[in-house]
Amino acid sequence: MAFDYEKDPAAIYAKSFQIIRSESAESLAQIPESVEPLAVRLMHAVGMTDLVPDLRFSTRCMAAGIAAIQQGNPILVDTQMVAGGITRRFLSVDHGGAGNDVLVTLNDPLVPHLAAEIGTTRTAAAMELWRPHLDGAVVAIGNAPTALFRLLEMIRDGESKPALVLGFPVGFVGAAESKQCLVDEADALDLDYVALLGRRGGTPLASAAVNALSIAAL
Amino acid sequence: MAFDYEKDPAAIYAKSFQIIRSESAESLAQIPESVEPLAVRLMHAVGMTDLVPDLRFSTRCMAAGIAAIQQGNPILVDTQMVAGGITRRFLSVDHGGAGNDVLVTLNDPLVPHLAAEIGTTRTAAAMELWRPHLDGAVVAIGNAPTALFRLLEMIRDGESKPALVLGFPVGFVGAAESKQCLVDEADALDLDYVALLGRRGGTPLASAAVNALSIAAL
Numbered sequence: 001m002a003f004d005y006e007k008d009p010a011a012i013y014a015k016s017f018q019i020i021r022s023e024s025a026e027s028l029a030q031i032p033e034s035v036e037p038l039a040v041r042l043m044h045a046v047g048m049t050d051l052v053p054d055l056r057f058s059t060r061c062m063a064a065g066i067a068a069i070q071q072g073n074p075i076l077v078d079t080q081m082v083a084g085g086i087t088r089r090f091l092s093v094d095h096g097g098a099g100n101d102v103l104v105t106l107n108d109p110l111v112p113h114l115a116a117e118i119g120t121t122r123t124a125a126a127m128e129l130w131r132p133h134l135d136g137a138v139v140a141i142g143n144a145p146t147a148l149f150r151l152l153e154m155i156r157d158g159e160s161k162p163a164l165v166l167g168f169p170v171g172f173v174g175a176a177e178s179k180q181c182l183v184d185e186a187d188a189l190d191l192d193y194v195a196l197l198g199r200r201g202g203t204p205l206a207s208a209a210v211n212a213l214s215i216a217a218l
Numbered sequence: 219m220a221f222d223y224e225k226d227p228a229a230i231y232a233k234s235f236q237i238i239r240s241e242s243a244e245s246l247a248q249i250p251e252s253v254e255p256l257a258v259r260l261m262h263a264v265g266m267t268d269l270v271p272d273l274r275f276s277t278r279c280m281a282a283g284i285a286a287i288q289q290g291n292p293i294l295v296d297t298q299m300v301a302g303g304i305t306r307r308f309l310s311v312d313h314g315g316a317g318n319d320v321l322v323t324l325n326d327p328l329v330p331h332l333a334a335e336i337g338t339t340r341t342a343a344a345m346e347l348w349r350p351h352l353d354g355a356v357v358a359i360g361n362a363p364t365a366l367f368r369l370l371e372m373i374r375d376g377e378s379k380p381a382l383v384l385g386f387p388v389g390f391v392g393a394a395e396s397k398q399c400l401v402d403e404a405d406a407l408d409l410d411y412v413a414l415l416g417r418r419g420g421t422p423l424a425s426a427a428v429n430a431l432s433i434a435a436l
């Protein structure tokens with residue numbers, strides 16, 4: 001016995017995007033055309049059409065991210081879940097991509113020691129291992145506010161700058177604050193960024209932002 | 219230069235749960251005590267305290283999931299992202315867990331062929347490869363509505379039953395319908411389940427539900 005439901009992936013995709021564009025038409029009209037595909041993909045990832053009012057981004061965010069991906073620069077992510085949500089097909093040289101590496105340092109055996117030594121979360125300690133890879137990278141943070149705060153501190157202290165910071169920490173303690181900090185400090189640090197203000201965030205949003213850029217970079 | 223933010227993981231955790239319990243106190247009071255830790259963990263995963271009114275579950279859902287995990291039954295998940303969000307430490311024999319396997323069949327080389335043959339999504343086709351593992355398993359679906367629909371069809375057609383279905387498909391086409399179908403059919407199929415009605419869902423919720431059960435099973 002079969003239930004009646006849409007099974008065609010292309011139809012599901014098209015209808016989803018149609019619903020998102022229709023329900024969020026008013027808010028989408030307020031943002032630059034270039035950012036629209038990314039905004040739509042974020043809403044697609046979480047089943048919510050009210051994200052745009054909380055979305056913040058630098059003027060050159062899309063160009064910065066697309067160039068970094070096209071140049072084959074690494075994509076640094078804070079958790080294995082964000083890495084798992086990145087569609088490698090869009091990055092694969094075989095499919096027209098630049099073959100970018102996706103790096104997660106959280107599970108490096110050094111991290112627990114570093115966290116204890118510095119007195120911070122493991123996620124923030126894992127940022128230390130990003131240092132050699134940061135220059136020109138696309139950074140996507142979908143989990144820990146402490147990771148985003150620590151990244152901003154490293155950059156303020158003179159560390160090499162990523163091409164783009166995708167800021168999507170989620171939760172109740174520090175998430176809203178860390179994203180507001182990114183937005184507030186971006187000019188002074190000369191950083192390109194995309195962030196979702198407030199408590200909402202998470203790995204599907206961080207992955208979706210990377211995927212939107214990868215598709216735009218093809 | 220350092221920003222001022224909470225860096226102690228235990229403090230972040232405690233404060234987050236305190237905020238969640240405080241903001242959702244009224245809705246939490248409406249659900250059984252046994253389900254409360256799972257509900258809190260779901261809200262923690264997505265930074266939203268308004269989930270409980272959309273939460274549906276069978277009377278014995280916690281007992282069913284906890285027993286399955288304690289018996290070492292497999293955990294079947296629809297995507298690598300859900301697997302990535304499952305805290306293996308809680309399942310590890312070294313940490314008091316039952317050493318459950320976490321299985322994802324989506325990336326099996328057979329899947330694209332099966333999808334074309336059956337005429338469905340890859341995610342739903344991947345369900346075919348669950349058949350030998352379904353009996354008594356904990357199933358967590360955090361992405362595709364078609365996977366949940368297909369699972370329910372397989373069970374209705376006589377396939378072995380999982381101990382518990384965690385239904386968290388997300389999105390605009392079929393997500394709400396697939397979860398409503400799970401709730402509507404559960405009695406007839408004699409299925410234990412937890413599901414979040416509506417469009418909201420996603421991998422962090424599916425992983426968080428598994429983690430809540432794993433912790434309760436320790």
